[in-house]
Amino acid sequence: MTEPQASPPHDPDAVPVSEVAAEDVSRETSGDDDQAVDTQGDVSRETEFDTPIAREAAQAVHVLNVRQESWPAPPATRVLTVANQKGGVGKTTTAVNLAAALALHGLRVLVIDLDPQGNASTALGVEHTVGRPSIYDVLLGGQAIADVATPVDFTPNLLCVPATLDLAGADIELTSQVAREYRLQRALNTFLDHDGSFDYIFIDCPPSLGLLTLNALVAGREMLIPIQCEYYALEGLAQLLNTVELVKSHLNPALTVTTVLLTMYDSRTRLADQVADEVRAHFGELVLNPVIPRNVRVSEAPGFGQTVMTYDAGSRGAIGYLQAAHEIAERGAASSAGASEQPGGTQS
Ligand SMILES: Nc1ncnc2c1ncn2[C@@H]1O[C@H](COP(=O)(O)OP(=O)(O)O)[C@@H](O)[C@H]1O
Numbered sequence: 157m158t159e160p161q162a163s164p165p166h167d168p169d170a171v172p173v174s175e176v177a178a179e180d181v182s183r184e185t186s187g188d189d190d191q192a193v194d195t196q197g198d199v200s201r202e203t204e205f206d207t208p209i210a211r212e213a214a215q216a217v218h219v220l221n222v223r224q225e226s227w228p229a230p231p232a233t234r235v236l237t238v239a240n241q242k243g244g245v246g247k248t249t250t251a252v253n254l255a256a257a258l259a260l261h262g263l264r265v266l267v268i269d270l271d272p273q274g275n276a277s278t279a280l281g282v283e284h285t286v287g288r289p290s291i292y293d294v295l296l297g298g299q300a301i302a303d304v305a306t307p308v309d310f311t312p313n314l315l316c317v318p319a320t321l322d323l324a325g326a327d328i329e330l331t332s333q334v335a336r337e338y339r340l341q342r343a344l345n346t347f348l349d350h351d352g353s354f355d356y357i358f359i360d361c362p363p364s365l366g367l368l369t370l371n372a373l374v375a376g377r378e379m380l381i382p383i384q385c386e387y388y389a390l391e392g393l394a395q396l397l398n399t400v401e402l403v404k405s406h407l408n409p410a411l412t413v414t415t416v417l418l419t420m421y422d423s424r425t426r427l428a429d430q431v432a433d434e435v436r437a438h439f440g441e442l443v444l445n446p447v448i449p450r451n452v453r454v455s456e457a458p459g460f461g462q463t464v465m466t467y468d469a470g471s472r473g474a475i476g477y478l479q480a481a482h483e484i485a486e487r488g489a490a491s492s493a494g495a496s497e498q499p500g501g502t503q504s
């Protein structure tokens with residue numbers, strides 16, 4: 157595997173979202189709702205709030221906190237491509253929940269769904285039936301991102317460019333197109349030239365290294381790699397980083413791996429710790445300090461067309477994503493990485 161890229165400066169004094177949150181997502185606490193008592197003997201949050209009223213009260217407090225606090229904006233729009241060619245590692249969950257957390261804290265965010273499954277669109281409650289204007293029309297119909305971006309209903313700060321099943325054939329359809337790797341980059345640069353108000357753009361990639369993911373890597377400035385704390389987690393990472401290097405040297409010199417997030421962490425397994433340690437040893441400071449616990453609330457949320465941030469703001473999963481998003485915002489505000497040139501400067 158290649159060495160990690162230079163990371164943006166990290167503020168060691170960055171405070172956690174809240175004291176409560178910090179305790180709840182500590183790596184010692186239990187990983188899932190299913191487990192009432194963790195190995196340290198602490199009662200889990202879900203047991204603590206085991207009556208509906210207590211849970212609702214706790215949720216209300218969290219939601220209130222979420223809406224009151226403003227997080228710092230980066231100096232320029234940060235475009236993060238969320239990629240890992242492995243399926244089911246938490247790409248979509250990460251993209252939508254980080255986006256929601258940032259948007260709920262006053263930042264302007266756009267999520268671009270680049271997976272024909274349209275899971276990000278589903279989780280954000282954005283309609284994505286076949287034929288509706290979507291990212292397909294941007295990539296293959298020359299439509300503007302601004303024309304297909306749809307506001308989500310829980311905050312005016314968050315928009316989503318949906319993906320429909322029309323995108324399923326796009327990998328093949330793109331093959332014969334001129335500048336096929338640059339389609340998304342061009343559309344995104346046009347969008348950003350017209351509207352500089354966005355703080356964060358997340359591109360949710362499909363589980364492959366085909367032309368769709370390639371478009372995302374060429375369009376992004378930063379790459380966010382979610383890594384699932386499971387046995388085969390590191391398998392395929394070398395290939396992914398190799399692809400990033402190829403894109404960097406041939407198509408998008410601006411691309412940098414800036415963020416790695418450990419997802420679906422289960423404190424009951426020693427394996428999760430081993431994977432986490434290995435990832436931290438390899439990627440160093442690029443790995444966000446908060447880890448996302450495995451939590452049933454996270455997996456339930458999309459079934460209700462929601463992110464876990466809105467579905468159960470007091471759950472461990474929501475708090476994990478809240479803390480991760482907070483760290484991203486703090487790093488982004490402290491870094492000049494976001495102020496770098498738009499990709500495309502060297503393109504002929
Ligand atoms: N922290 C978590 N705890 C429990 N389930 C999760 C968590 N993160 C993701 N999931 C579930 O795992 C599955 C795969 O996640 P997803 O984000 O769709 O991965 P990808 O986009 O990489 O394919 C989904 O069903 C999702 O709801």
Ligand SMILES: [Mg+2]
Nearest residue numbers: 247248271275
């Ligand atoms: Mg996905």
